[in-house]
Amino acid sequence: MPGLLLTVLLISLLAKETYVATSLDDENFFKSCSPSRCSKHGPEVRFPFRLATQPPPCGAPGMQLSCSGQDTILYHQVLGSCKVTTIFYKDLVINISPPVDSSLDCPLQRLISANLSTGVYKPQKLDVASLVGCSRDPIPIDLYGIVGPVTCLINKAIKFWYLVNPDAYMSVLPLDCMVVSKDITIPYTSQIDYSDFFIIPKKVEHTATFEYRASRSISLGETAFCWYSSNITSVCQQCEKKGQRCGFNSQRDRAFCKSLSSIICSCICSSFIDVSHNALPLTEVKV
Numbered sequence: 001m002p003g004l005l006l007t008v009l010l011i012s013l014l015a016k017e018t019y020v021a022t023s024l025d026d027e028n029f030f031k032s033c034s035p036s037r038c039s040k041h042g043p044e045v046r047f048p049f050r051l052a053t054q055p056p057p058c059g060a061p062g063m064q065l066s067c068s069g070q071d072t073i074l075y076h077q078v079l080g081s082c083k084v085t086t087i088f089y090k091d092l093v094i095n096i097s098p099p100v101d102s103s104l105d106c107p108l109q110r111l112i113s114a115n116l117s118t119g120v121y122k123p124q125k126l127d128v129a130s131l132v133g134c135s136r137d138p139i140p141i142d143l144y145g146i147v148g149p150v151t152c153l154i155n156k157a158i159k160f161w162y163l164v165n166p167d168a169y170m171s172v173l174p175l176d177c178m179v180v181s182k183d184i185t186i187p188y189t190s191q192i193d194y195s196d197f198f199i200i201p202k203k204v205e206h207t208a209t210f211e212y213r214a215s216r217s218i219s220l221g222e223t224a225f226c227w228y229s230s231n232i233t234s235v236c237q238q239c240e241k242k243g244q245r246c247g248f249n250s251q252r253d254r255a256f257c258k259s260l261s262s263i264i265c266s267c268i269c270s271s272f273i274d275v276s277h278n279a280l281p282l283t284e285v286k287v
Contacts, residue, residue, distance in 0.1 A: 107221030
């Protein structure tokens with residue numbers, strides 16, 4: 001009987017030590033992997049992303065970013081080194097602009113002529129435009145949801161190209177116009193709540209309008225990608241939607257949530273402990 005009690009006591013102590021070690025790992029993650037920026041107004045980089053200057057465990061595989069001057073850079077396997085303009089952590093979407101290619105005079109061409117999906121990133125399909133071509137007559141520029149013409153696209157059979165909002169009335173287009181593609185990804189915005197936008201009208205900033213975002217796709221090739229990393233993506237999205245931060249515990253091999261207040265408190269307490277450890281005892285303080 002005493003042997004059984006001793007065994008139970010040892011198991012309880014081991015379980016407690018394991019729990020404490022795991023908790024410390026959770027705490028240490030946010031100390032070692034604090035959010036960063038490449039510039040004051042640049043996007044905040046936090047898990048599942050990390051900067052190249054941070055340890056590999058601070059980010060998910062394939063989600064490393066870097067700084068080039070004031071710019072935040074994502075290396076995309078197809079597009080190359082792209083400038084990150086915005087990161088929407090709640091929606092798992094990142095907006096990027098491809099590098100300027102002197103051999104290609106049409107930034108939009110790169111978005112419609114290649115498969116841009118990778119193991120981590122796929123073009124997001126919530127904010128898209130239709131590519132419309134007209135063989136004879138141009139479309140009146142005062143029509144809602146129509147941006148163009150895109151003069152850099154060249155096709156013998158099509159004279160005028162436009163990006164058109166899928167919600168626009170296609171019946172107003174000239175008879176010689178046709179939809180060539182329905183899923184051209186444009187920069188994403190979270191300022192529009194698609195669930196109730198048509199029920200309760202909301203004021204949308206100029207930078208969130210379809211016309212502004214479509215024009216950036218035409219002039220800069222700016223586009224948007226969703227990201228996915230198994231065992232991480234769904235957990236992190238839930239964290240962000242609850243106003244919490246996402247981290248990763250390598251011992252348990254899974255992501256976890258932590259409230260902002262506890263992270264701030266932990267950092268303050270840690271700084272206080274470090275200061276107190278380095279302080280001289282009262283008997284050694286010289287006046």
